[in-house]
Amino acid sequence: MRAVVIDEFNTDPRVRKLPSPDAGDGEIVVDVDYSSVNGMDLFTCNGMVQHMMPYQFPITLGRDFAGTVSAVGAGVSGLAVGDPVFGMLVTAHLHGGTFAERASVPAYCAAKRPHGLDPEDAGALGLAGGAARASVDALGLCPGETVLICGATGGVGAFAIQMAKRRGATVVATARPEQADFVERFGADEIVDYSSDLAGELRALHPDGVDCIIHLAGDGIALADLIVPGGRLVSTLGVGPEAVAGHDVRATPVMTIPSLGLLEGLANEVVQGDLRVPITHRYSLDEAAQAIRDFGASALGKLGVTV
Ligand SMILES: NC(=O)c1ccc[n+]([C@@H]2O[C@H](COP(=O)([O-])OP(=O)(O)OC[C@H]3O[C@@H](n4cnc5c(N)ncnc54)[C@H](OP(=O)(O)O)[C@@H]3O)[C@@H](O)[C@H]2O)c1
Structure with a gap:
């Protein structure tokens, strides 16, 4: 073969x-x-x-x-x-x-x-949808919360935008100006340009910070500064509690673990038209x-x- x-x-x-x-x-x-x-x-x-x-x-x-x-x-x-x-x-x-x-x-x-x-x-x-599902579930996103998805333009990010929206969150997505259409198509409410001053643009939109962050790209430790005290960060890139010590933030590294339940759940979301x-x-x-x-x-x- x-x-x-x-x-x-x-x-x-x-x-x-x-x-x-x-x-x-x-x-x-x-x-x-x-x-x-x-x-x-x-x-x-x-x-x-x-x-x-x-x-x-x-x-x-x-x-x-x-x-x-x-x-x-x-x-x-x-x-x-x-x-x-x-x-x-x-x-x-x-x-x-x-x-x-x-x-x-x-x-x-x-x-x-x-x-x-x-x-x-x-x-x-499978893998990207599973990573997005694991990230959104580990955050325990609640309706009305604001989440920054850093790396929203990638495969995991585009799945995560849609899943976070279905949880009733306000989604801030990272994208360069020419990528804005892409993240908006999947439901992003606000966009910050990661190729210029991401922190400045985010602070202009949310002066006190966001409730939580899904870290899929970029410097996860620097991102912890952009979260409200007591907020949460999940990372597919291994950022955990030790990395954000000194910040009042709960950080959780996530791994995609295959299971029948995960795969059937993802398939159902697509079949029902909830996930593209x-x-x-x-x-x-x-x-x-x-x-x-x-x-x-x-x-x-x-x-x-x-x-
Ligand atoms: N732990 C797990 O189980 C698991 C599972 C799946 C994936 N992952 C990891 O999760 C990450 C995301 O996966 P993916 O498949 O979505 O990757 P991807 O398609 O490469 O997505 C990353 C996106 O982030 C953008 N980006 C690059 N630098 C950035 C920055 N500083 N700030 C904001 N955005 C930035 C990239 O755009 P440009 O390149 O155009 O700048 C790209 O569109 C990867 O590192 C992957 O290995 C982990």
Whole structure:
């Protein structure tokens, strides 16, 4: 099968032929149709993962997937060959990936794709949608609160804007002037330009600070100054209580942990029309290296990969 792999860090990924994977105990094999780029793909290519988890070359890139089950391993229940599925490949050891014609995936990382969920959308939903869901839930956002989403222009950010709006929050989104339309389309109420004086622009809108912040990009510690005393910050980039010591702010690092409940919940939100998947560009498997480069340079929303 064809897969997008790296054989060492800091090299361009390339398409290579690899043996098709088997379904081990507790795993399924998915014939992958769609995926999308995530920060994890960039961190894998540039070697940042070396310090985060064990790995084995060749590493196949790609975490998200949507496709069809083609094999089921021992001990898997609730999924059968031929089922349409989607999800995110999150494992403790980095080797396999979903920028590939077939991927073996622990069954807990997959859910059946409901009829109303477009397969391309499903392939860009799991990891970023899960991170947004984890962030908004960890904040415990209440109606009427004001939240700054720092990194609102990315995939996680575009999901988080929509989820925060549905909680009844006022959303302040970071965007450069030319990106304002994008965040407004997903429901942002106010915009601050992160390429100039973010703190000054935020203070002009909210002199006492915002109730809470979702930190997806930029300097999370500096952001703590922009929160009202007793406010909250959640971070997908690992900013926790020690980092904001000295501020009267509760900081919580969040991780996306795959589960059937999380995936079914995200799928339902999309099917019910409460959540839009923010795909802005589409790439083929052969163009996946370019997709990762584009993601690292500057990208709006989700970059989809069609396998
Ligand atoms: N912990 C977890 O489980 C988990 C799960 C998913 C994602 N993540 C992480 O969460 C982060 C966001 O993910 P993503 O997929 O949304 O990434 P992304 O698509 O790269 O989004 C980040 C966005 O922030 C913008 N940005 C860059 N610098 C900024 C700054 N100083 N202030 C405000 N905005 C800035 C970027 O725009 P420009 O590049 O155009 O400036 C980009 O649009 C990534 O670091 C990712 O690795 C963590």
